[in-house]
Amino acid sequence: MSNSLVLVINSGSSSLKFALIDTVSGEATLSGLGECFGMPEAVVSWKIDGEKHEHALDAEGNHHQQAVDRIVVLLEELGMKQDIVAIGHRVVHGGEKFTKTVKIDESVLEEIDSLSDLAPLHNPAHVIGMRAAMAAFPSLSQYAVFDTAFHQTMPAKAYTGAISQKLYTDYGIRRYGFHGTSHYYVSREAAKVVNKPVEESNFISVHLGNGASVCAIKNGKSVDTSMGFTPLAGLMMGTRCGDLDPSIIEFLLKKGWSQQEVFDELNKKSGLLGVSGLTSDCRGIIEAMENGHEGATLAFELFCYRVAKYIGSYMVALDELDAIIFTAGIGENSLPIRSKILENLKIFGYREDEEGNAAARFGNAGVITKPNTPVAMVIPTNEEWVIAKESMELLHA
Incomplete structure (x- = not known):
């Protein structure tokens, strides 16, 4: 098994996507989805060799933690857990604080949570997912990759709103942009084409x-x-x-x-x-x-x-x-x-x-x-x- 496997987690308010990525080939050797969190029908599903499998979560309790715990069991059953070298988390909003990928520690978690006003549906859920993964994989380094980071190179004329500067200085109101990892990736691939x-x-x-x-x-x-x-x-x-x-x-x-x-x-x-x-x-x-x-x-x-x-x-x-x-x-x-x-x-x-x-x-x-x-x-x-x-x-x- 490759020693280049990274578990990627995208934790949403009522869902959690995951994929085991070979960083050499870019292939997902395993991927799945936890959904309907907070509801009786909460479930984790994944595909192996094109066949879909499902595991129902308990009606009570933290569904994010349950989902990550089930992923751990799945990775152990497939003999893949020991080959994972790191965990990467997608984070929707990094504000102006995060301009690149960072290693997650308690201060980073607090910073991401403090930006929840800018992404109320996403950032709190990211923190829940990160804490669940840190509890499940205590020995692995975990990293936060931000949707907004790629856009931090925008000039002021592009990110500034035509509003009082007080709204920017007091509340951080400006253009941030999202889908940064996607725009970054396809632009690198397109450069090869041209x-x-x-x-x-x-x-x-x-x-x-x-x-x-x-x-x-x-x-x-x-x-x-x-x-x-x-x-x-x-x-x-x-x-x-x-x-x-x-x-x-x-x-x-x-x-x-x-x-x-x-x-x-x-x-x-x-x-x-x-x-x-x-x-x-x-x-x-x-x-x-x-x-x-x-x-x-x-x-x-x-x-x-x-x-x-x-x-x-x-x-x-x-x-x-x-x-x-x-x-x-x-x-x-x-x-x-x-x-x-x-x-x-x-x-x-x-x-x-x-x-x-x-x-x-x-x-x-x-x-x-x-x-x-x-x-x-x-x-x-x-x-x-x-x-x-x-x-x-x-x-x-």
Whole structure:
């Protein structure tokens, strides 16, 4: 068994994803999911050789700890536990405090927890997951890898809000950006495709999943990104509204909506789901659109239009552009959405290569524009590998 295995944990408020990553190949030798935490049907599931297995958690008690304890048992049963050299944790928000991966100790846990105001759904859950993993693997070094860290290279003109500086100094209100590990990974892979050093490469990275963001990458560094103070800003997403006139919040509050109702509406009932009135799933939107559903058609058009608008605006942040990169669940697999976005960018010279677009799906990378036109490509993301590699590098530092 390899001595390059890192257990990657992504702990959410009601779930916990895990993967055992070989940092040499980038392959996940084991992956699984704990879900429905806090509910009677809480369960941990995993796949071995394509076969799914499940383990129900006790109705009472700490489900995060139970899930990690079950992962330990599973690793022991498979004879893998002794080969794990480190544990890497995904952390959504590092604020301005964390600009790179760090080894976890009590002070780091306290710092991550202190940033919970910036990510109330995520950071407290990360800390719970970290404590559970530290209890289960007391002898292993554990590392925190931050979604926001890649974007700490943004210039002040990109991260500063057009608001009183007091709001920044007192409360840290600014653009932070997310999906940093994904944008980092695909930009490094894309540099290989265009055969240039990363430090001389310029991309617009388009991460399209249930959460979605665009990132302008200049000479290998993030210089602007669409998500903001929280992951609600920027693009239209599965259930999130993206950019919206902030006065709408005041308007709804005056209409008698509670703060929680407004939060739930913008975060959980908007985006593809809200506009279509059907579903947050891109595949369901396209299927309904093909059957003539007006709400689904509008959701599709709006989604593609807003992505293209962001891509166009981010050309301002770059002196040159080597390629647009599509990645994540929708970006890697949805041929109609990529096709429509490129059609919306025709003023810039983009022309879809239909065969190339059809081939670059289901884990396959590839260029999806015609020769002698501006380049757009698909690069499957691998955030877990980034987390595992950065943990391994710090372990050996």
